[in-house]
Amino acid sequence: MKHTEGLEWAIHSCSLLAMVPTDFPLPARLLAEFYDLPEPYLAKQMQKLSVAGIVETRRGPQGGYALARQATEITLLQIVEAIDGAERHFVCTEIRRCGPTGVEDRFYTRPCGIARSMWRAEAAWRKELAAVKLSDIQKLGEDETPAEQAAKAIAWFQGKLQKG
Amino acid sequence: MKHTEGLEWAIHSCSLLAMVPTDFPLPARLLAEFYDLPEPYLAKQMQKLSVAGIVETRRGPQGGYALARQATEITLLQIVEAIDGAERHFVCTEIRRCGPTGVEDRFYTRPCGIARSMWRAEAAWRKELAAVKLSDIQKLGEDETPAEQAAKAIAWFQGKLQKG
Numbered sequence: 001m002k003h004t005e006g007l008e009w010a011i012h013s014c015s016l017l018a019m020v021p022t023d024f025p026l027p028a029r030l031l032a033e034f035y036d037l038p039e040p041y042l043a044k045q046m047q048k049l050s051v052a053g054i055v056e057t058r059r060g061p062q063g064g065y066a067l068a069r070q071a072t073e074i075t076l077l078q079i080v081e082a083i084d085g086a087e088r089h090f091v092c093t094e095i096r097r098c099g100p101t102g103v104e105d106r107f108y109t110r111p112c113g114i115a116r117s118m119w120r121a122e123a124a125w126r127k128e129l130a131a132v133k134l135s136d137i138q139k140l141g142e143d144e145t146p147a148e149q150a151a152k153a154i155a156w157f158q159g160k161l162q163k164g
Numbered sequence: 165m166k167h168t169e170g171l172e173w174a175i176h177s178c179s180l181l182a183m184v185p186t187d188f189p190l191p192a193r194l195l196a197e198f199y200d201l202p203e204p205y206l207a208k209q210m211q212k213l214s215v216a217g218i219v220e221t222r223r224g225p226q227g228g229y230a231l232a233r234q235a236t237e238i239t240l241l242q243i244v245e246a247i248d249g250a251e252r253h254f255v256c257t258e259i260r261r262c263g264p265t266g267v268e269d270r271f272y273t274r275p276c277g278i279a280r281s282m283w284r285a286e287a288a289w290r291k292e293l294a295a296v297k298l299s300d301i302q303k304l305g306e307d308e309t310p311a312e313q314a315a316k317a318i319a320w321f322q323g324k325l326q327k328g
Contacts, residue, residue, distance in 0.1 A: 003255070035260075091166065092172060095200070096176065098199050099200040101316040103316065109310075113301060114179065114304070118240070120292055124291070126285075129285045132285075136281075148271050149260075149265055156264055
């Protein structure tokens, strides 16, 4: 069981959007350049984030993606669900009712314990992800980004801003 | 992100093996019949459980699958990992080091906070699954199986035992 490959890209892109000035939307082209990613595939992830209302698209020559709300109002769970979907990972097809020993549906008054156990674990996973805000991710990023990279990134963004 | 379809089958099959007498191994054919599943696909899941040391194969005309250890010594996590693999769901490809602002690897002394946040949630999920034993699943199954089905199942197994 694996997340979509683009999930890592989407979280990093949101983290980057949380760092740049809000009046400086980033087109998918710049996001892709910043992380050395294939632009068409990254654009697909950004579109999913847009559909989920996590980022918004600003049009025009200076257009691009910006966060649709504050980084304190976006959780890691929301980003994960925007990219991977919000469906349960464990699908219960009620096989306990099948086969030669199954009985009529009306006799199954209690939900299947196997599904409940699997879903309880998923709930613990979701709870952890819901507790992490994009602002937390941004703070972690600031702490762990080498000073050398931070300086290069600021210079890179200043160059892009001046060109714009 | 979805589990392998066969995971539901594998957990139910283990639960069934926990219920039958230990001297009555079940061939994949009977397990498939009990749950109305496609035998070749179920056999693949049973093979994975065998590789993981959760079930063992008993050979001969009365052969089949039996639990390799007590139901109190098998966890839901072990079954899930046997079927879906034990790899992390979130793969970190370190894209923070890529692009025009990346710096030399030696400057990255702290692991990526995005990966750590994702893995912390996975750890919570694994902890929940590791806390559920197959004996717990078996107990849940006894509680929720309709009395009508339990009676039919006992009769079905008695018929199979007598034929054997």
